[in-house]
Amino acid sequence: MSQSIIQPIRLGTFALTLLSASIGISHAETDIGQLQQQVAQLEQSLKQLKSELGRIQGGSATTPKAVSADGADELSATDDSNAEEDATGQNFVTQAELQGLQSDIENFKYQVQRDRDTKTALSTRQLLINGVVQAKASYSDEAQLVQPQGQNTGAAVNNRRSSFDLGAVQIGFAGNLFKDYEQGKNLDFNLRFGTSPQTGTNNSYLNLLDAQLIYNALPTLSADTGRLSVTLGQQLLPFGQEVQATEDLKPTINNALFSLPGYGYGLALREVGLIVRGDAFPTVDYGYNYRSPMLSYAFGLVNGNGANKSDDNDDKNFIGRLRYTLPAEYNSWLRELSFGVSWYQGKSNLFDTTGASAAFAGKGDVLRKGFDIYYNHHPFGVTYEYVQGEDQTFNPQSATVYKRESESHTGTLFWNFGEQFVKGFRNQGRYDDWWPKSYQAFYRFDSIDRDKNAANQSIDIHSLGLNAFFAETTKFQINLNHVNNEISNKTYNELVAQLQYGF
Incomplete structure (x- = not known):
């Protein structure tokens, strides 16, 4: 095979190698980002569990403040018993507590409407x-x-x-x-x-x-x-x-x-x-x-x-x-x-x-x-x-x-x-x-x-x-x-x- 044919083949092979390497690196960066996000969420959940454990063991209530968490449901709580506070001073409620409050509100709306329709x-x-x-x-x-x-x-x-x-x-x-x-x-x-x-x-x-x-x-x-x-x-x-x-x-x-x-x-x-x-x-x-x-x-x-x-x-x-x-x-x-x-x-x-x-x-x-x-x-x-x-x-x-x-x-x-x-x-x-x-x-x-x-x-x-x-x-x-x-x-x-x- 002549030298003029071998040279283009080597150049194409080198280009494909670089493209594969770049694709692999990008996939690796994506996986690392996802892993980092998952680790942050796990750390956040661990903080919540530690805060709940400390509240149960200490029997003390905290003053609720505004809730803010990445990827978590937000709620402005007024009942200290339903609020959790982490080291940064942020309060949180569980999904079950939020759903319970929504259910109580719906029941109250139904009772008010029923009293208006039947007793007013x-x-x-x-x-x-x-x-x-x-x-x-x-x-x-x-x-x-x-x-x-x-x-x-x-x-x-x-x-x-x-x-x-x-x-x-x-x-x-x-x-x-x-x-x-x-x-x-x-x-x-x-x-x-x-x-x-x-x-x-x-x-x-x-x-x-x-x-x-x-x-x-x-x-x-x-x-x-x-x-x-x-x-x-x-x-x-x-x-x-x-x-x-x-x-x-x-x-x-x-x-x-x-x-x-x-x-x-x-x-x-x-x-x-x-x-x-x-x-x-x-x-x-x-x-x-x-x-x-x-x-x-x-x-x-x-x-x-x-x-x-x-x-x-x-x-x-x-x-x-x-x-x-x-x-x-x-x-x-x-x-x-x-x-x-x-x-x-x-x-x-x-x-x-x-x-x-x-x-x-x-x-x-x-x-x-x-x-x-x-x-x-x-x-x-x-x-x-x-x-x-x-x-x-x-x-x-x-x-x-x-x-x-x-x-x-x-x-x-x-x-x-x-x-x-x-x-x-x-x-x-x-x-x-x-x-x-x-x-x-x-x-x-x-x-x-x-x-x-x-x-x-x-x-x-x-x-x-x-x-x-x-x-x-x-x-x-x-x-x-x-x-x-x-x-x-x-x-x-x-x-x-x-x-x-x-x-």
């Missing part, structure tokens, strides 16, 4: 359910006797002195229909049903009391600005104090005479209409969560013939109220001293009942004027309310319309003692159903003269009472009333006890 009342919009129930017993030293009339024997009462009764029984639903997060111009609703004991029948049906839509026309997010709301629907009249007071705030068991139908003006009956309410120049103390506007006002138009009824004439009745509260700080002795005036005016249908059937006799004017004073500064409080009424009434004997004038006085003195009336006690955080015990003693004078131009038209009631508050929504009341009724020509005493609870 749901609604399309925000909803608050509330109610009140009054159970009472009474005794009078004057026996009541009502003779049966015709075939109606259900209303007859035979020498009754005592009775068990249910007072107001109500259930309400309140909530939000539109929430304005930027300014607080929310659209809310209020729906309430109630019943009261009936004489001569057991048909105490659940009647509609309140059905309202309330729109806040001014922002409500800040407590130091005025408010303005528009309420459309069936609602209480903004007249005086007694009419607007909720059941949990009334000191007496029986309502003031002027607010009741029959003897009084029936101002506590709901009316259907449109009423605007607002306030201005509030005094705010954020530390006590206290807000008291200097001026409060309300005005509107209503049908004027009671609840759950369409208007019986083409005249709407006007209602208006203005209240001035002395601007004072929370710790001032003049706090909650206010003066209010109320006005209600409209027309009602008059009837001539002398014939075989009633006939329209035109329309008569209805006017109610009220003035009230309110002062409540722990532990003493006083309220007074005066109402004057003017009603055009048809006289069937003379077939003429005359103006009947009437007036009413209602005054209450009360003294509070106990922890509930101190705001700091109520704000204490308690896990159980703890509530500060407190008591309220009061005296009330309630009087009405239904016709100032006629004799024997007055009713006077003097009441002494004690209210015991022993739960957040529960109170026990006992009243001793001395009644002088000139209309029925009876004077008697009655003892009334009542347990009231709400939710």
Whole structure:
């Protein structure tokens, strides 16, 4: 073979040898890197085992820190018993512990969802359910006797002195229909049903009391600005104090005479209409969560013939109220001293009942004027309310319309003692159903003269009472009333006890 052929073969053989050597070296470097990584992982596992062994033998816990390990699961532990710490201060958990925690979280999510689906009342919009129930017993030293009339024997009462009764029984639903997060111009609703004991029948049906839509026309997010709301629907009249007071705030068991139908003006009956309410120049103390506007006002138009009824004439009745509260700080002795005036005016249908059937006799004017004073500064409080009424009434004997004038006085003195009336006690955080015990003693004078131009038209009631508050929504009341009724020509005493609870 010639020298020219042998030389290229030698060069090719040498090139192949170098290529094989380089490939072998690269494979060796790769194996060495993998071995080094495996050794590092083994060393890491050995450190974990040593740390766990030291923890078990020493019985001491370490403060957990952030977990960081190459190729290991990371977890920020808060339980020292489940954490391991190596020499560098890093903490670790085992795979089994991590899986156990994930399993507990999944079980918790399932239980919460199950409780929501099976044990929680749901609604399309925000909803608050509330109610009140009054159970009472009474005794009078004057026996009541009502003779049966015709075939109606259900209303007859035979020498009754005592009775068990249910007072107001109500259930309400309140909530939000539109929430304005930027300014607080929310659209809310209020729906309430109630019943009261009936004489001569057991048909105490659940009647509609309140059905309202309330729109806040001014922002409500800040407590130091005025408010303005528009309420459309069936609602209480903004007249005086007694009419607007909720059941949990009334000191007496029986309502003031002027607010009741029959003897009084029936101002506590709901009316259907449109009423605007607002306030201005509030005094705010954020530390006590206290807000008291200097001026409060309300005005509107209503049908004027009671609840759950369409208007019986083409005249709407006007209602208006203005209240001035002395601007004072929370710790001032003049706090909650206010003066209010109320006005209600409209027309009602008059009837001539002398014939075989009633006939329209035109329309008569209805006017109610009220003035009230309110002062409540722990532990003493006083309220007074005066109402004057003017009603055009048809006289069937003379077939003429005359103006009947009437007036009413209602005054209450009360003294509070106990922890509930101190705001700091109520704000204490308690896990159980703890509530500060407190008591309220009061005296009330309630009087009405239904016709100032006629004799024997007055009713006077003097009441002494004690209210015991022993739960957040529960109170026990006992009243001793001395009644002088000139209309029925009876004077008697009655003892009334009542347990009231709400939710």
